[in-house]
Amino acid sequence: MTTLPEPINTPLRGGATLRWGVLAPGGIGRTWVSGLQGHTDQPVVAVASRSLQRAEEFAREYGIERAYGEYEQLITDPDIEAVYVAAPHSEHLRLGLMAIAAGKHVLIEKPIGVTADQARELKAAGIAAGVLVMEAMWSRYLPHITVIAQLLADGALGDVRSVSADLGAKFPVDFSSRMYDPALGGGALLDLGVYPAWFAHFALGAPQAVTARGTLTPTGVDEQAGLVLDYPTGAQAVLATSLAVSTPVRGAISGTAARVEIGSFFFTPGGFELIDGKDRTVFLDHAPEGSGHAYQATAFAQYVADGLLDSPLHSMDDTIAVLKVLDSARAQLGAL
Numbered sequence: 001m002t003t004l005p006e007p008i009n010t011p012l013r014g015g016a017t018l019r020w021g022v023l024a025p026g027g028i029g030r031t032w033v034s035g036l037q038g039h040t041d042q043p044v045v046a047v048a049s050r051s052l053q054r055a056e057e058f059a060r061e062y063g064i065e066r067a068y069g070e071y072e073q074l075i076t077d078p079d080i081e082a083v084y085v086a087a088p089h090s091e092h093l094r095l096g097l098m099a100i101a102a103g104k105h106v107l108i109e110k111p112i113g114v115t116a117d118q119a120r121e122l123k124a125a126g127i128a129a130g131v132l133v134m135e136a137m138w139s140r141y142l143p144h145i146t147v148i149a150q151l152l153a154d155g156a157l158g159d160v161r162s163v164s165a166d167l168g169a170k171f172p173v174d175f176s177s178r179m180y181d182p183a184l185g186g187g188a189l190l191d192l193g194v195y196p197a198w199f200a201h202f203a204l205g206a207p208q209a210v211t212a213r214g215t216l217t218p219t220g221v222d223e224q225a226g227l228v229l230d231y232p233t234g235a236q237a238v239l240a241t242s243l244a245v246s247t248p249v250r251g252a253i254s255g256t257a258a259r260v261e262i263g264s265f266f267f268t269p270g271g272f273e274l275i276d277g278k279d280r281t282v283f284l285d286h287a288p289e290g291s292g293h294a295y296q297a298t299a300f301a302q303y304v305a306d307g308l309l310d311s312p313l314h315s316m317d318d319t320i321a322v323l324k325v326l327d328s329a330r331a332q333l334g335a336l
Helices: 027-039 052-062 071-075 089-101 116-129 143-154 188-204 294-305 316-333
Strands: 020-023 044-048 066-068 082-085 105-109 133-136 160-168 209-216 222-230 236-242 251-255 259-262 272-276 279-283
Touching: 020 027, 020 071, 027 044, 027 052, 027 294, 044 052, 044 071, 052 066, 066 071, 071 089, 082 089, 082 294, 089 105, 089 116, 105 294, 116 133, 116 316, 133 294, 133 316, 143 188, 143 259, 143 272, 160 188, 188 222, 188 236, 188 251, 188 316, 209 316, 222 316
Parallel strands: 020 044, 020 082, 044 066, 082 105, 105 133, 160 236
Antiparallel strands: 160 251, 209 222, 222 236, 251 259, 259 272, 272 279
16 A cells, blocks of 8 residues: 655644635635634635625624625725635626735635636736735645645656546526526536646646537537547546536546546545555545635635745646636637
8 A cells, every 4th residue: 555645735723814805795705704714713804795785694694894885895995915706707807906906915716717818917917916816726725635736746646648527517597597697607617617627737737739519508608518638748638517417526637657536526625546556545535524615715824924926836827727728618619
C-alpha cells in the first residue's frame, strides 16, 4: 500500500480573518455563510440584496449585523474588507468591478464571468487596484484535492494520459428559471460543466483543441453537452454535463504508472482511491460536514494577509483557461 501525502490546507480556525460582506442572499449565499459560521473564525458582518426585506430576513436568520437593500451600500461600507459575490453569473462582472473600484478584495462565485474576456477584465482591474480577485472554485481547496495535487506534482501517476469527469443534475423544466435563462448565464456548461472543465484543467492544464456536441433548450441555453479535450502530449479529457438527467458525478485521472478514482461528487469533500496495478490505497477525507466552502474562505483571508494578489492554487489565469474551454463548447453548440 502506498503512503499518501497529507492534505495541505489553510487551517479553518486560528488564522487570518476578514470582515466579509455578501452580495445576493440566495441558495449559494446560504451555503457559503453556513460554512463560514460553522467552521471558521471569518466574520460575516453584512448582506445586501436588491430587496431590503430579503436582506433583513437573511441577516436575522444568520445573525448578521447589517442588511442593505442596495449592493452599492455594502460595497462602499468602509468596515467591509472583503466581498463575496453570490449573484447570478450575469452579474459577476458588474458587481466584481464595483467591489474592486471600492478597494475591496473580492471572491466571486464560479464561474467568475460568463466568458473568458470577462475574467480577463476582472483580473486586470484587480491588479490595477492592488486587491485580491479570486474565483470561488472551492473544490481546489478541499483536502482530498490537495493530496491529489501532490501526487500529480510528484509524478506518482506517471504521465497523465486520460481524464474523465461528469456532472449532470435533473432540473425542473421551467423556462422562466435562471438555469434556462440566457440573460442570466443559464445552461449546463456554465453552472455545472465548469466543475468537470476545472477538473480537466487541474490535471492536464489548457487543451490545444476542444470538441463539443450537445443539445439546446427551447430558450437557447445548452441542455446537455459532451466534450473531448485534446492536449499536445496526446492526452485527452472526456467530460459530460446535463440539466436533463442526473449522472454519477465521478472523476478519474489515469497515468502510465497509476490512476486516481474519485467516487460520486468528485468536486465536494470526500475520498479517493489511488490504484497501481492490484494495489489500492484509499484516502478518506475527514472534512467536517458542511465545511466545503470554508476552505477557500480561510485560504482567501490568508492570501490577503500575505499580500497576494492572486491565488497560488487556482489563479486568474487558470480561471481564464477554464472559461476559454466553456466559451468554445458553447459556441460549438450555438448556445445563447
